[in-house]
Structures are given as structure tokens and as C-alpha cells.
Amino acid sequence: MFDKVMFDIVLIKITAKPAKAITGFIVRLFQAFMLGMLTILISACNDPVVSAYQQDMQQLQQNIAKLKAQLGLEFSNKNNSENEAAATADENGKENIPPPAITQVPGHLVIKLSELYHKKAALTGRYQDYQELELLLNHMSGQLNNPLALRYAKANFNAGMHRFEAATEQLDTLPPQVKASTPVRALRLDISLQLGQYQQAEAQLQALMADAPGWENRVRLAHYYLNTGKLSQARDLYQQAADMLSAKQLYQYAWVNLQQGLLELGQENYGEALTFYQTADRAYSGYWLIEEHIAEVLALMGEKQQAKDMYRELVSKNPNPELKLALAELLLEQDGQTEEAGQLRNEAMAEFNLRQQLxxxxxxxxxxxxxxxxxxxxxxxxxxxxxxxxxxxxxxxxxxxxxxxxxxxxxxxxxxxxxxxxxxxxxxxxxxxxxxxxxxxxxxxxxxxxxxxxxxx
Missing domain, CATH: 1.25.40 (Serine Threonine Protein Phosphatase 5, Tetratricopeptide repeat)
Known part of the structure; x- marks a missing residue:
């Protein structure tokens, strides 16, 4: 970075002994140009670094806004209903025009919009973002006569919200060729595990691995092995999955490393867990979920102050109640700060209650x-x-x-x-x-x- 002294030296070198053929006007113009370029350079050097997570969130917001404008969709989740589509009068007596029907636009655009909403909710972990996704899915269902891709999207959403009966009913409406697809079979597998149908889930896993032995199904099988006591097989599969990912799949690579860290954390191998978490952080910087796990393992390793500082920064950026409770526990353990810890616990419980309502x-x-x-x-x-x-x-x-x-x-x-x-x-x-x-x-x-x-x- 340029400081003021270096800035002055550069200007001196620029202005010293100009060529005789260059007029004074050109010299001053050249000086102004260089001053402007250096100012831009200094400004760029002083700008905060934008993390990979922040870049993704900014790009998601832009793409969502672009598609919503393209589709003419403007609604809120005030009551989580579709009443927003009805024409109403505002407080000035002006009529609010409902969003136009979207049956005349390509269906793939609305499916793409739902995917963007889902990715945003998955990255933030905020239940309010999932609520926006649900409102969008319900709105699109009525407008587009419930196409196949939308039915899968709704089933995926309901499964994520632990509404497994609703998710299964939606999957059952799909035609045989769609039911046989890998995403649908994988979702049914996840539902079987959540319902405790382990024998069925294991058979589904083996069939999936035989037909589609990609990195995602290797992670699924690793997760199953991890929770059934087959640690060495789980380690091998996680590593195979990581090795299969390309340099363009940094988020996926980070996520697999996060899973590897969780495996080692469960075995109290804190140093190994931290190494995996740090690898994930380098691959996908700024992601609060990775940073949360780094803070957790640092606390377990006795690095209480460093963990506390990380939790403070996380709490300032993310309203997740788990982060506030973790910070509260550290404050009580390290400093005995009962007042601040109590405040954090109250805020966390209020957020938990909100999630319970949603x-x-x-x-x-x-x-x-x-x-x-x-x-x-x-x-x-x-x-x-x-x-x-x-x-x-x-x-x-x-x-x-x-x-x-x-x-x-x-x-x-x-x-x-x-x-x-x-x-x-x-x-x-x-x-x-x-x-x-x-x-x-x-x-x-x-x-x-x-x-x-x-x-x-």
C-alpha cells in the first residue's frame, strides 16, 4: 500500500526534469492523471476484502432481484399467504396493482428463482429466508399449474422443514421416469433416514451408489457409515468425495471438509478437526457456519479468548441463536460476565421462539x-x-x-x-x-x- 511519503516520492519522480518538448500544460495534465490513478489505487488497497461468502450473497441478491423484476413478482411474507396478489387500496386511496400472472413466461425462470431462494436460505440459515421461499413456491404453484420441477422443489423444501409426510405425498405425484431420477431417489433416502427407516435407507444408499457413484452419494454413504460405527470407511469416502471436486466447486469442497472436521470433532481429535475447518475456510472464506465450527474447536482446545473474539464477530453479523448461546457460555466460563451472558441468552431464546412459530x-x-x-x-x-x-x-x-x-x-x-x-x-x-x-x-x-x-x- 502507498503511504503519504511514498505518494510524494512518486510525484517527485514524475515531475522531475520533464522532456523539453512537453509543454507545461501537458505536464500538469499528466500530473493530474497520475494523481487520479494513484488515488484509485490507494482507495482499492484500503477497501475491505470481500469474502467468497459475501460475493455469493451479493450475486444471489442481484440475480433474485433481476428475475423477480423479469417475472413481475413483488410480494411480501407478512402473513405467509397469497393475499398480496389481491388488489387493495393503500392509505392514500391509490389502488395497488397485483403482480401479473406468470403463466405466459418460461417456466424455467420461476424454477430458477426458487433455486436461488433455496440457496440463499441454505447459506444464511435464517428461517425468514425459508419463509420467503415457501411463499414463492406457493405463489408459483397456483400460477403455473404445479409443474414437475416445482413439485420436486416443494418436496425438497418440506423435507428440509421436517414435513416428511407432505414431502412424500408430493414425490408420489411424480411420473415414473422422474421418480427414477437421482435427485428424487436421494431425497427419498434422506427422508428414510430422518424417519428412522435404516434398513430401507441402507438399501437405497447401495442402489444409489451403484447407479451414481458421484461425490454427493459418497458423502451420503460416508454419513451413514460415520453414524453406524464404521469410521475408517467414512473417512475414506469423505476424502474420495473431496478429491472428485473441481477447482470451480469451492463451496462444495469446503462443505465436504466441514464434514470431515465434524467426524474428527466427534472423536475428540481437535487438531485434525481444526485443520479440516481451516481448509474449508480457505476454500470458501467468510462463511459463518465454518467460522462457527472453528470457534467451537478453538474453545475445546483451550483457546478461549480467540474463540470468544470469533463468536463476538459472528454474533455481530448473524442473528443465529446458537452463536449467541455459545458466546454466553464462554463469557460465563471465562469472565463471569453474567449480565451480558444473560442478555445474549434472552435474545437467543427469543429467536428460538420465533423459529418455533415459523x-x-x-x-x-x-x-x-x-x-x-x-x-x-x-x-x-x-x-x-x-x-x-x-x-x-x-x-x-x-x-x-x-x-x-x-x-x-x-x-x-x-x-x-x-x-x-x-x-x-x-x-x-x-x-x-x-x-x-x-x-x-x-x-x-x-x-x-x-x-x-x-x-x-
């Missing part, structure tokens, strides 16, 4: 995980855990429900759920934690017997 099935699991960390038993703990279990009756949801029963002192119900979990192949970190808590409880009450060990094999 998409209760999707929010319940995260809500329960945080309620279990509170010293006091929250009145909504058991009802939220039951809602999460009803929406997705898999082993992880059973483990959360069992932990909720334990917090309420209802150990018999927790053990019954644990026995059900042992009948499945699923052995995620949450289940291992439940096993340890139950084993400790049995040891304390001298209830455990060698013939009935609690730890899963």
Missing part, C-alpha cells in the same frame, strides 16, 4: 438440544422433544427425548427408548452420550449387571 418441526430438535444444557428445567422441554420425535422418529430424536426424560427424573421412560435405539444400527455421538449418562446412573444406583451392559457395541 417452522416448529424443523426448530424443535435444535431447541431441545439447547434446553438440555440449561441448569433449570425449561417448561417446554418435554413437549418440544415429543414434537421433534413425532416429526422424525429416528434414533437421534429418541435420544433427545430420552435425555429430556432423564432431566425430568423419569428414568424408566429413558431406558425404554434406549433399548429401542439399540435395536437399530445408529450410533451417533448423541446416542453415545445417552449411554454414558445411563451407565453412570446405573453405577450410582448399583443397578447395572454384566449380563445387560448399556454401552452399544
Amino acid at each position: 417452522y416448529p418441526e424443523a426448530a424443535a430438535g435444535h431447541f431441545v438440544e439447547r434446553l438440555l444444557t440449561l441448569e433449570q428445567t425449561h417448561p417446554a422441554l418435554l413437549s418440544s422433544a415429543q414434537l421433534n420425535f413425532n416429526a422424525r422418529p429416528n434414533a437421534d430424536s429418541k435420544a433427545l427425548l430420552a435425555m429430556s426424560y432423564l432431566k425430568l427424573g423419569q428414568e424408566v421412560q429413558a431406558r425404554q427408548l434406549y433399548e429401542q435405539i439399540l435395536a437399530t444400527p445408529w450410533r451417533s455421538p448423541g446416542i453415545e452420550e445417552l449411554a454414558q449418562v445411563l451407565e453412570q446412573s446405573q453405577n450410582e444406583s448399583s443397578f447395572i449387571s454384566p449380563e445387560n451392559p448399556l454401552m452399544p457395541h
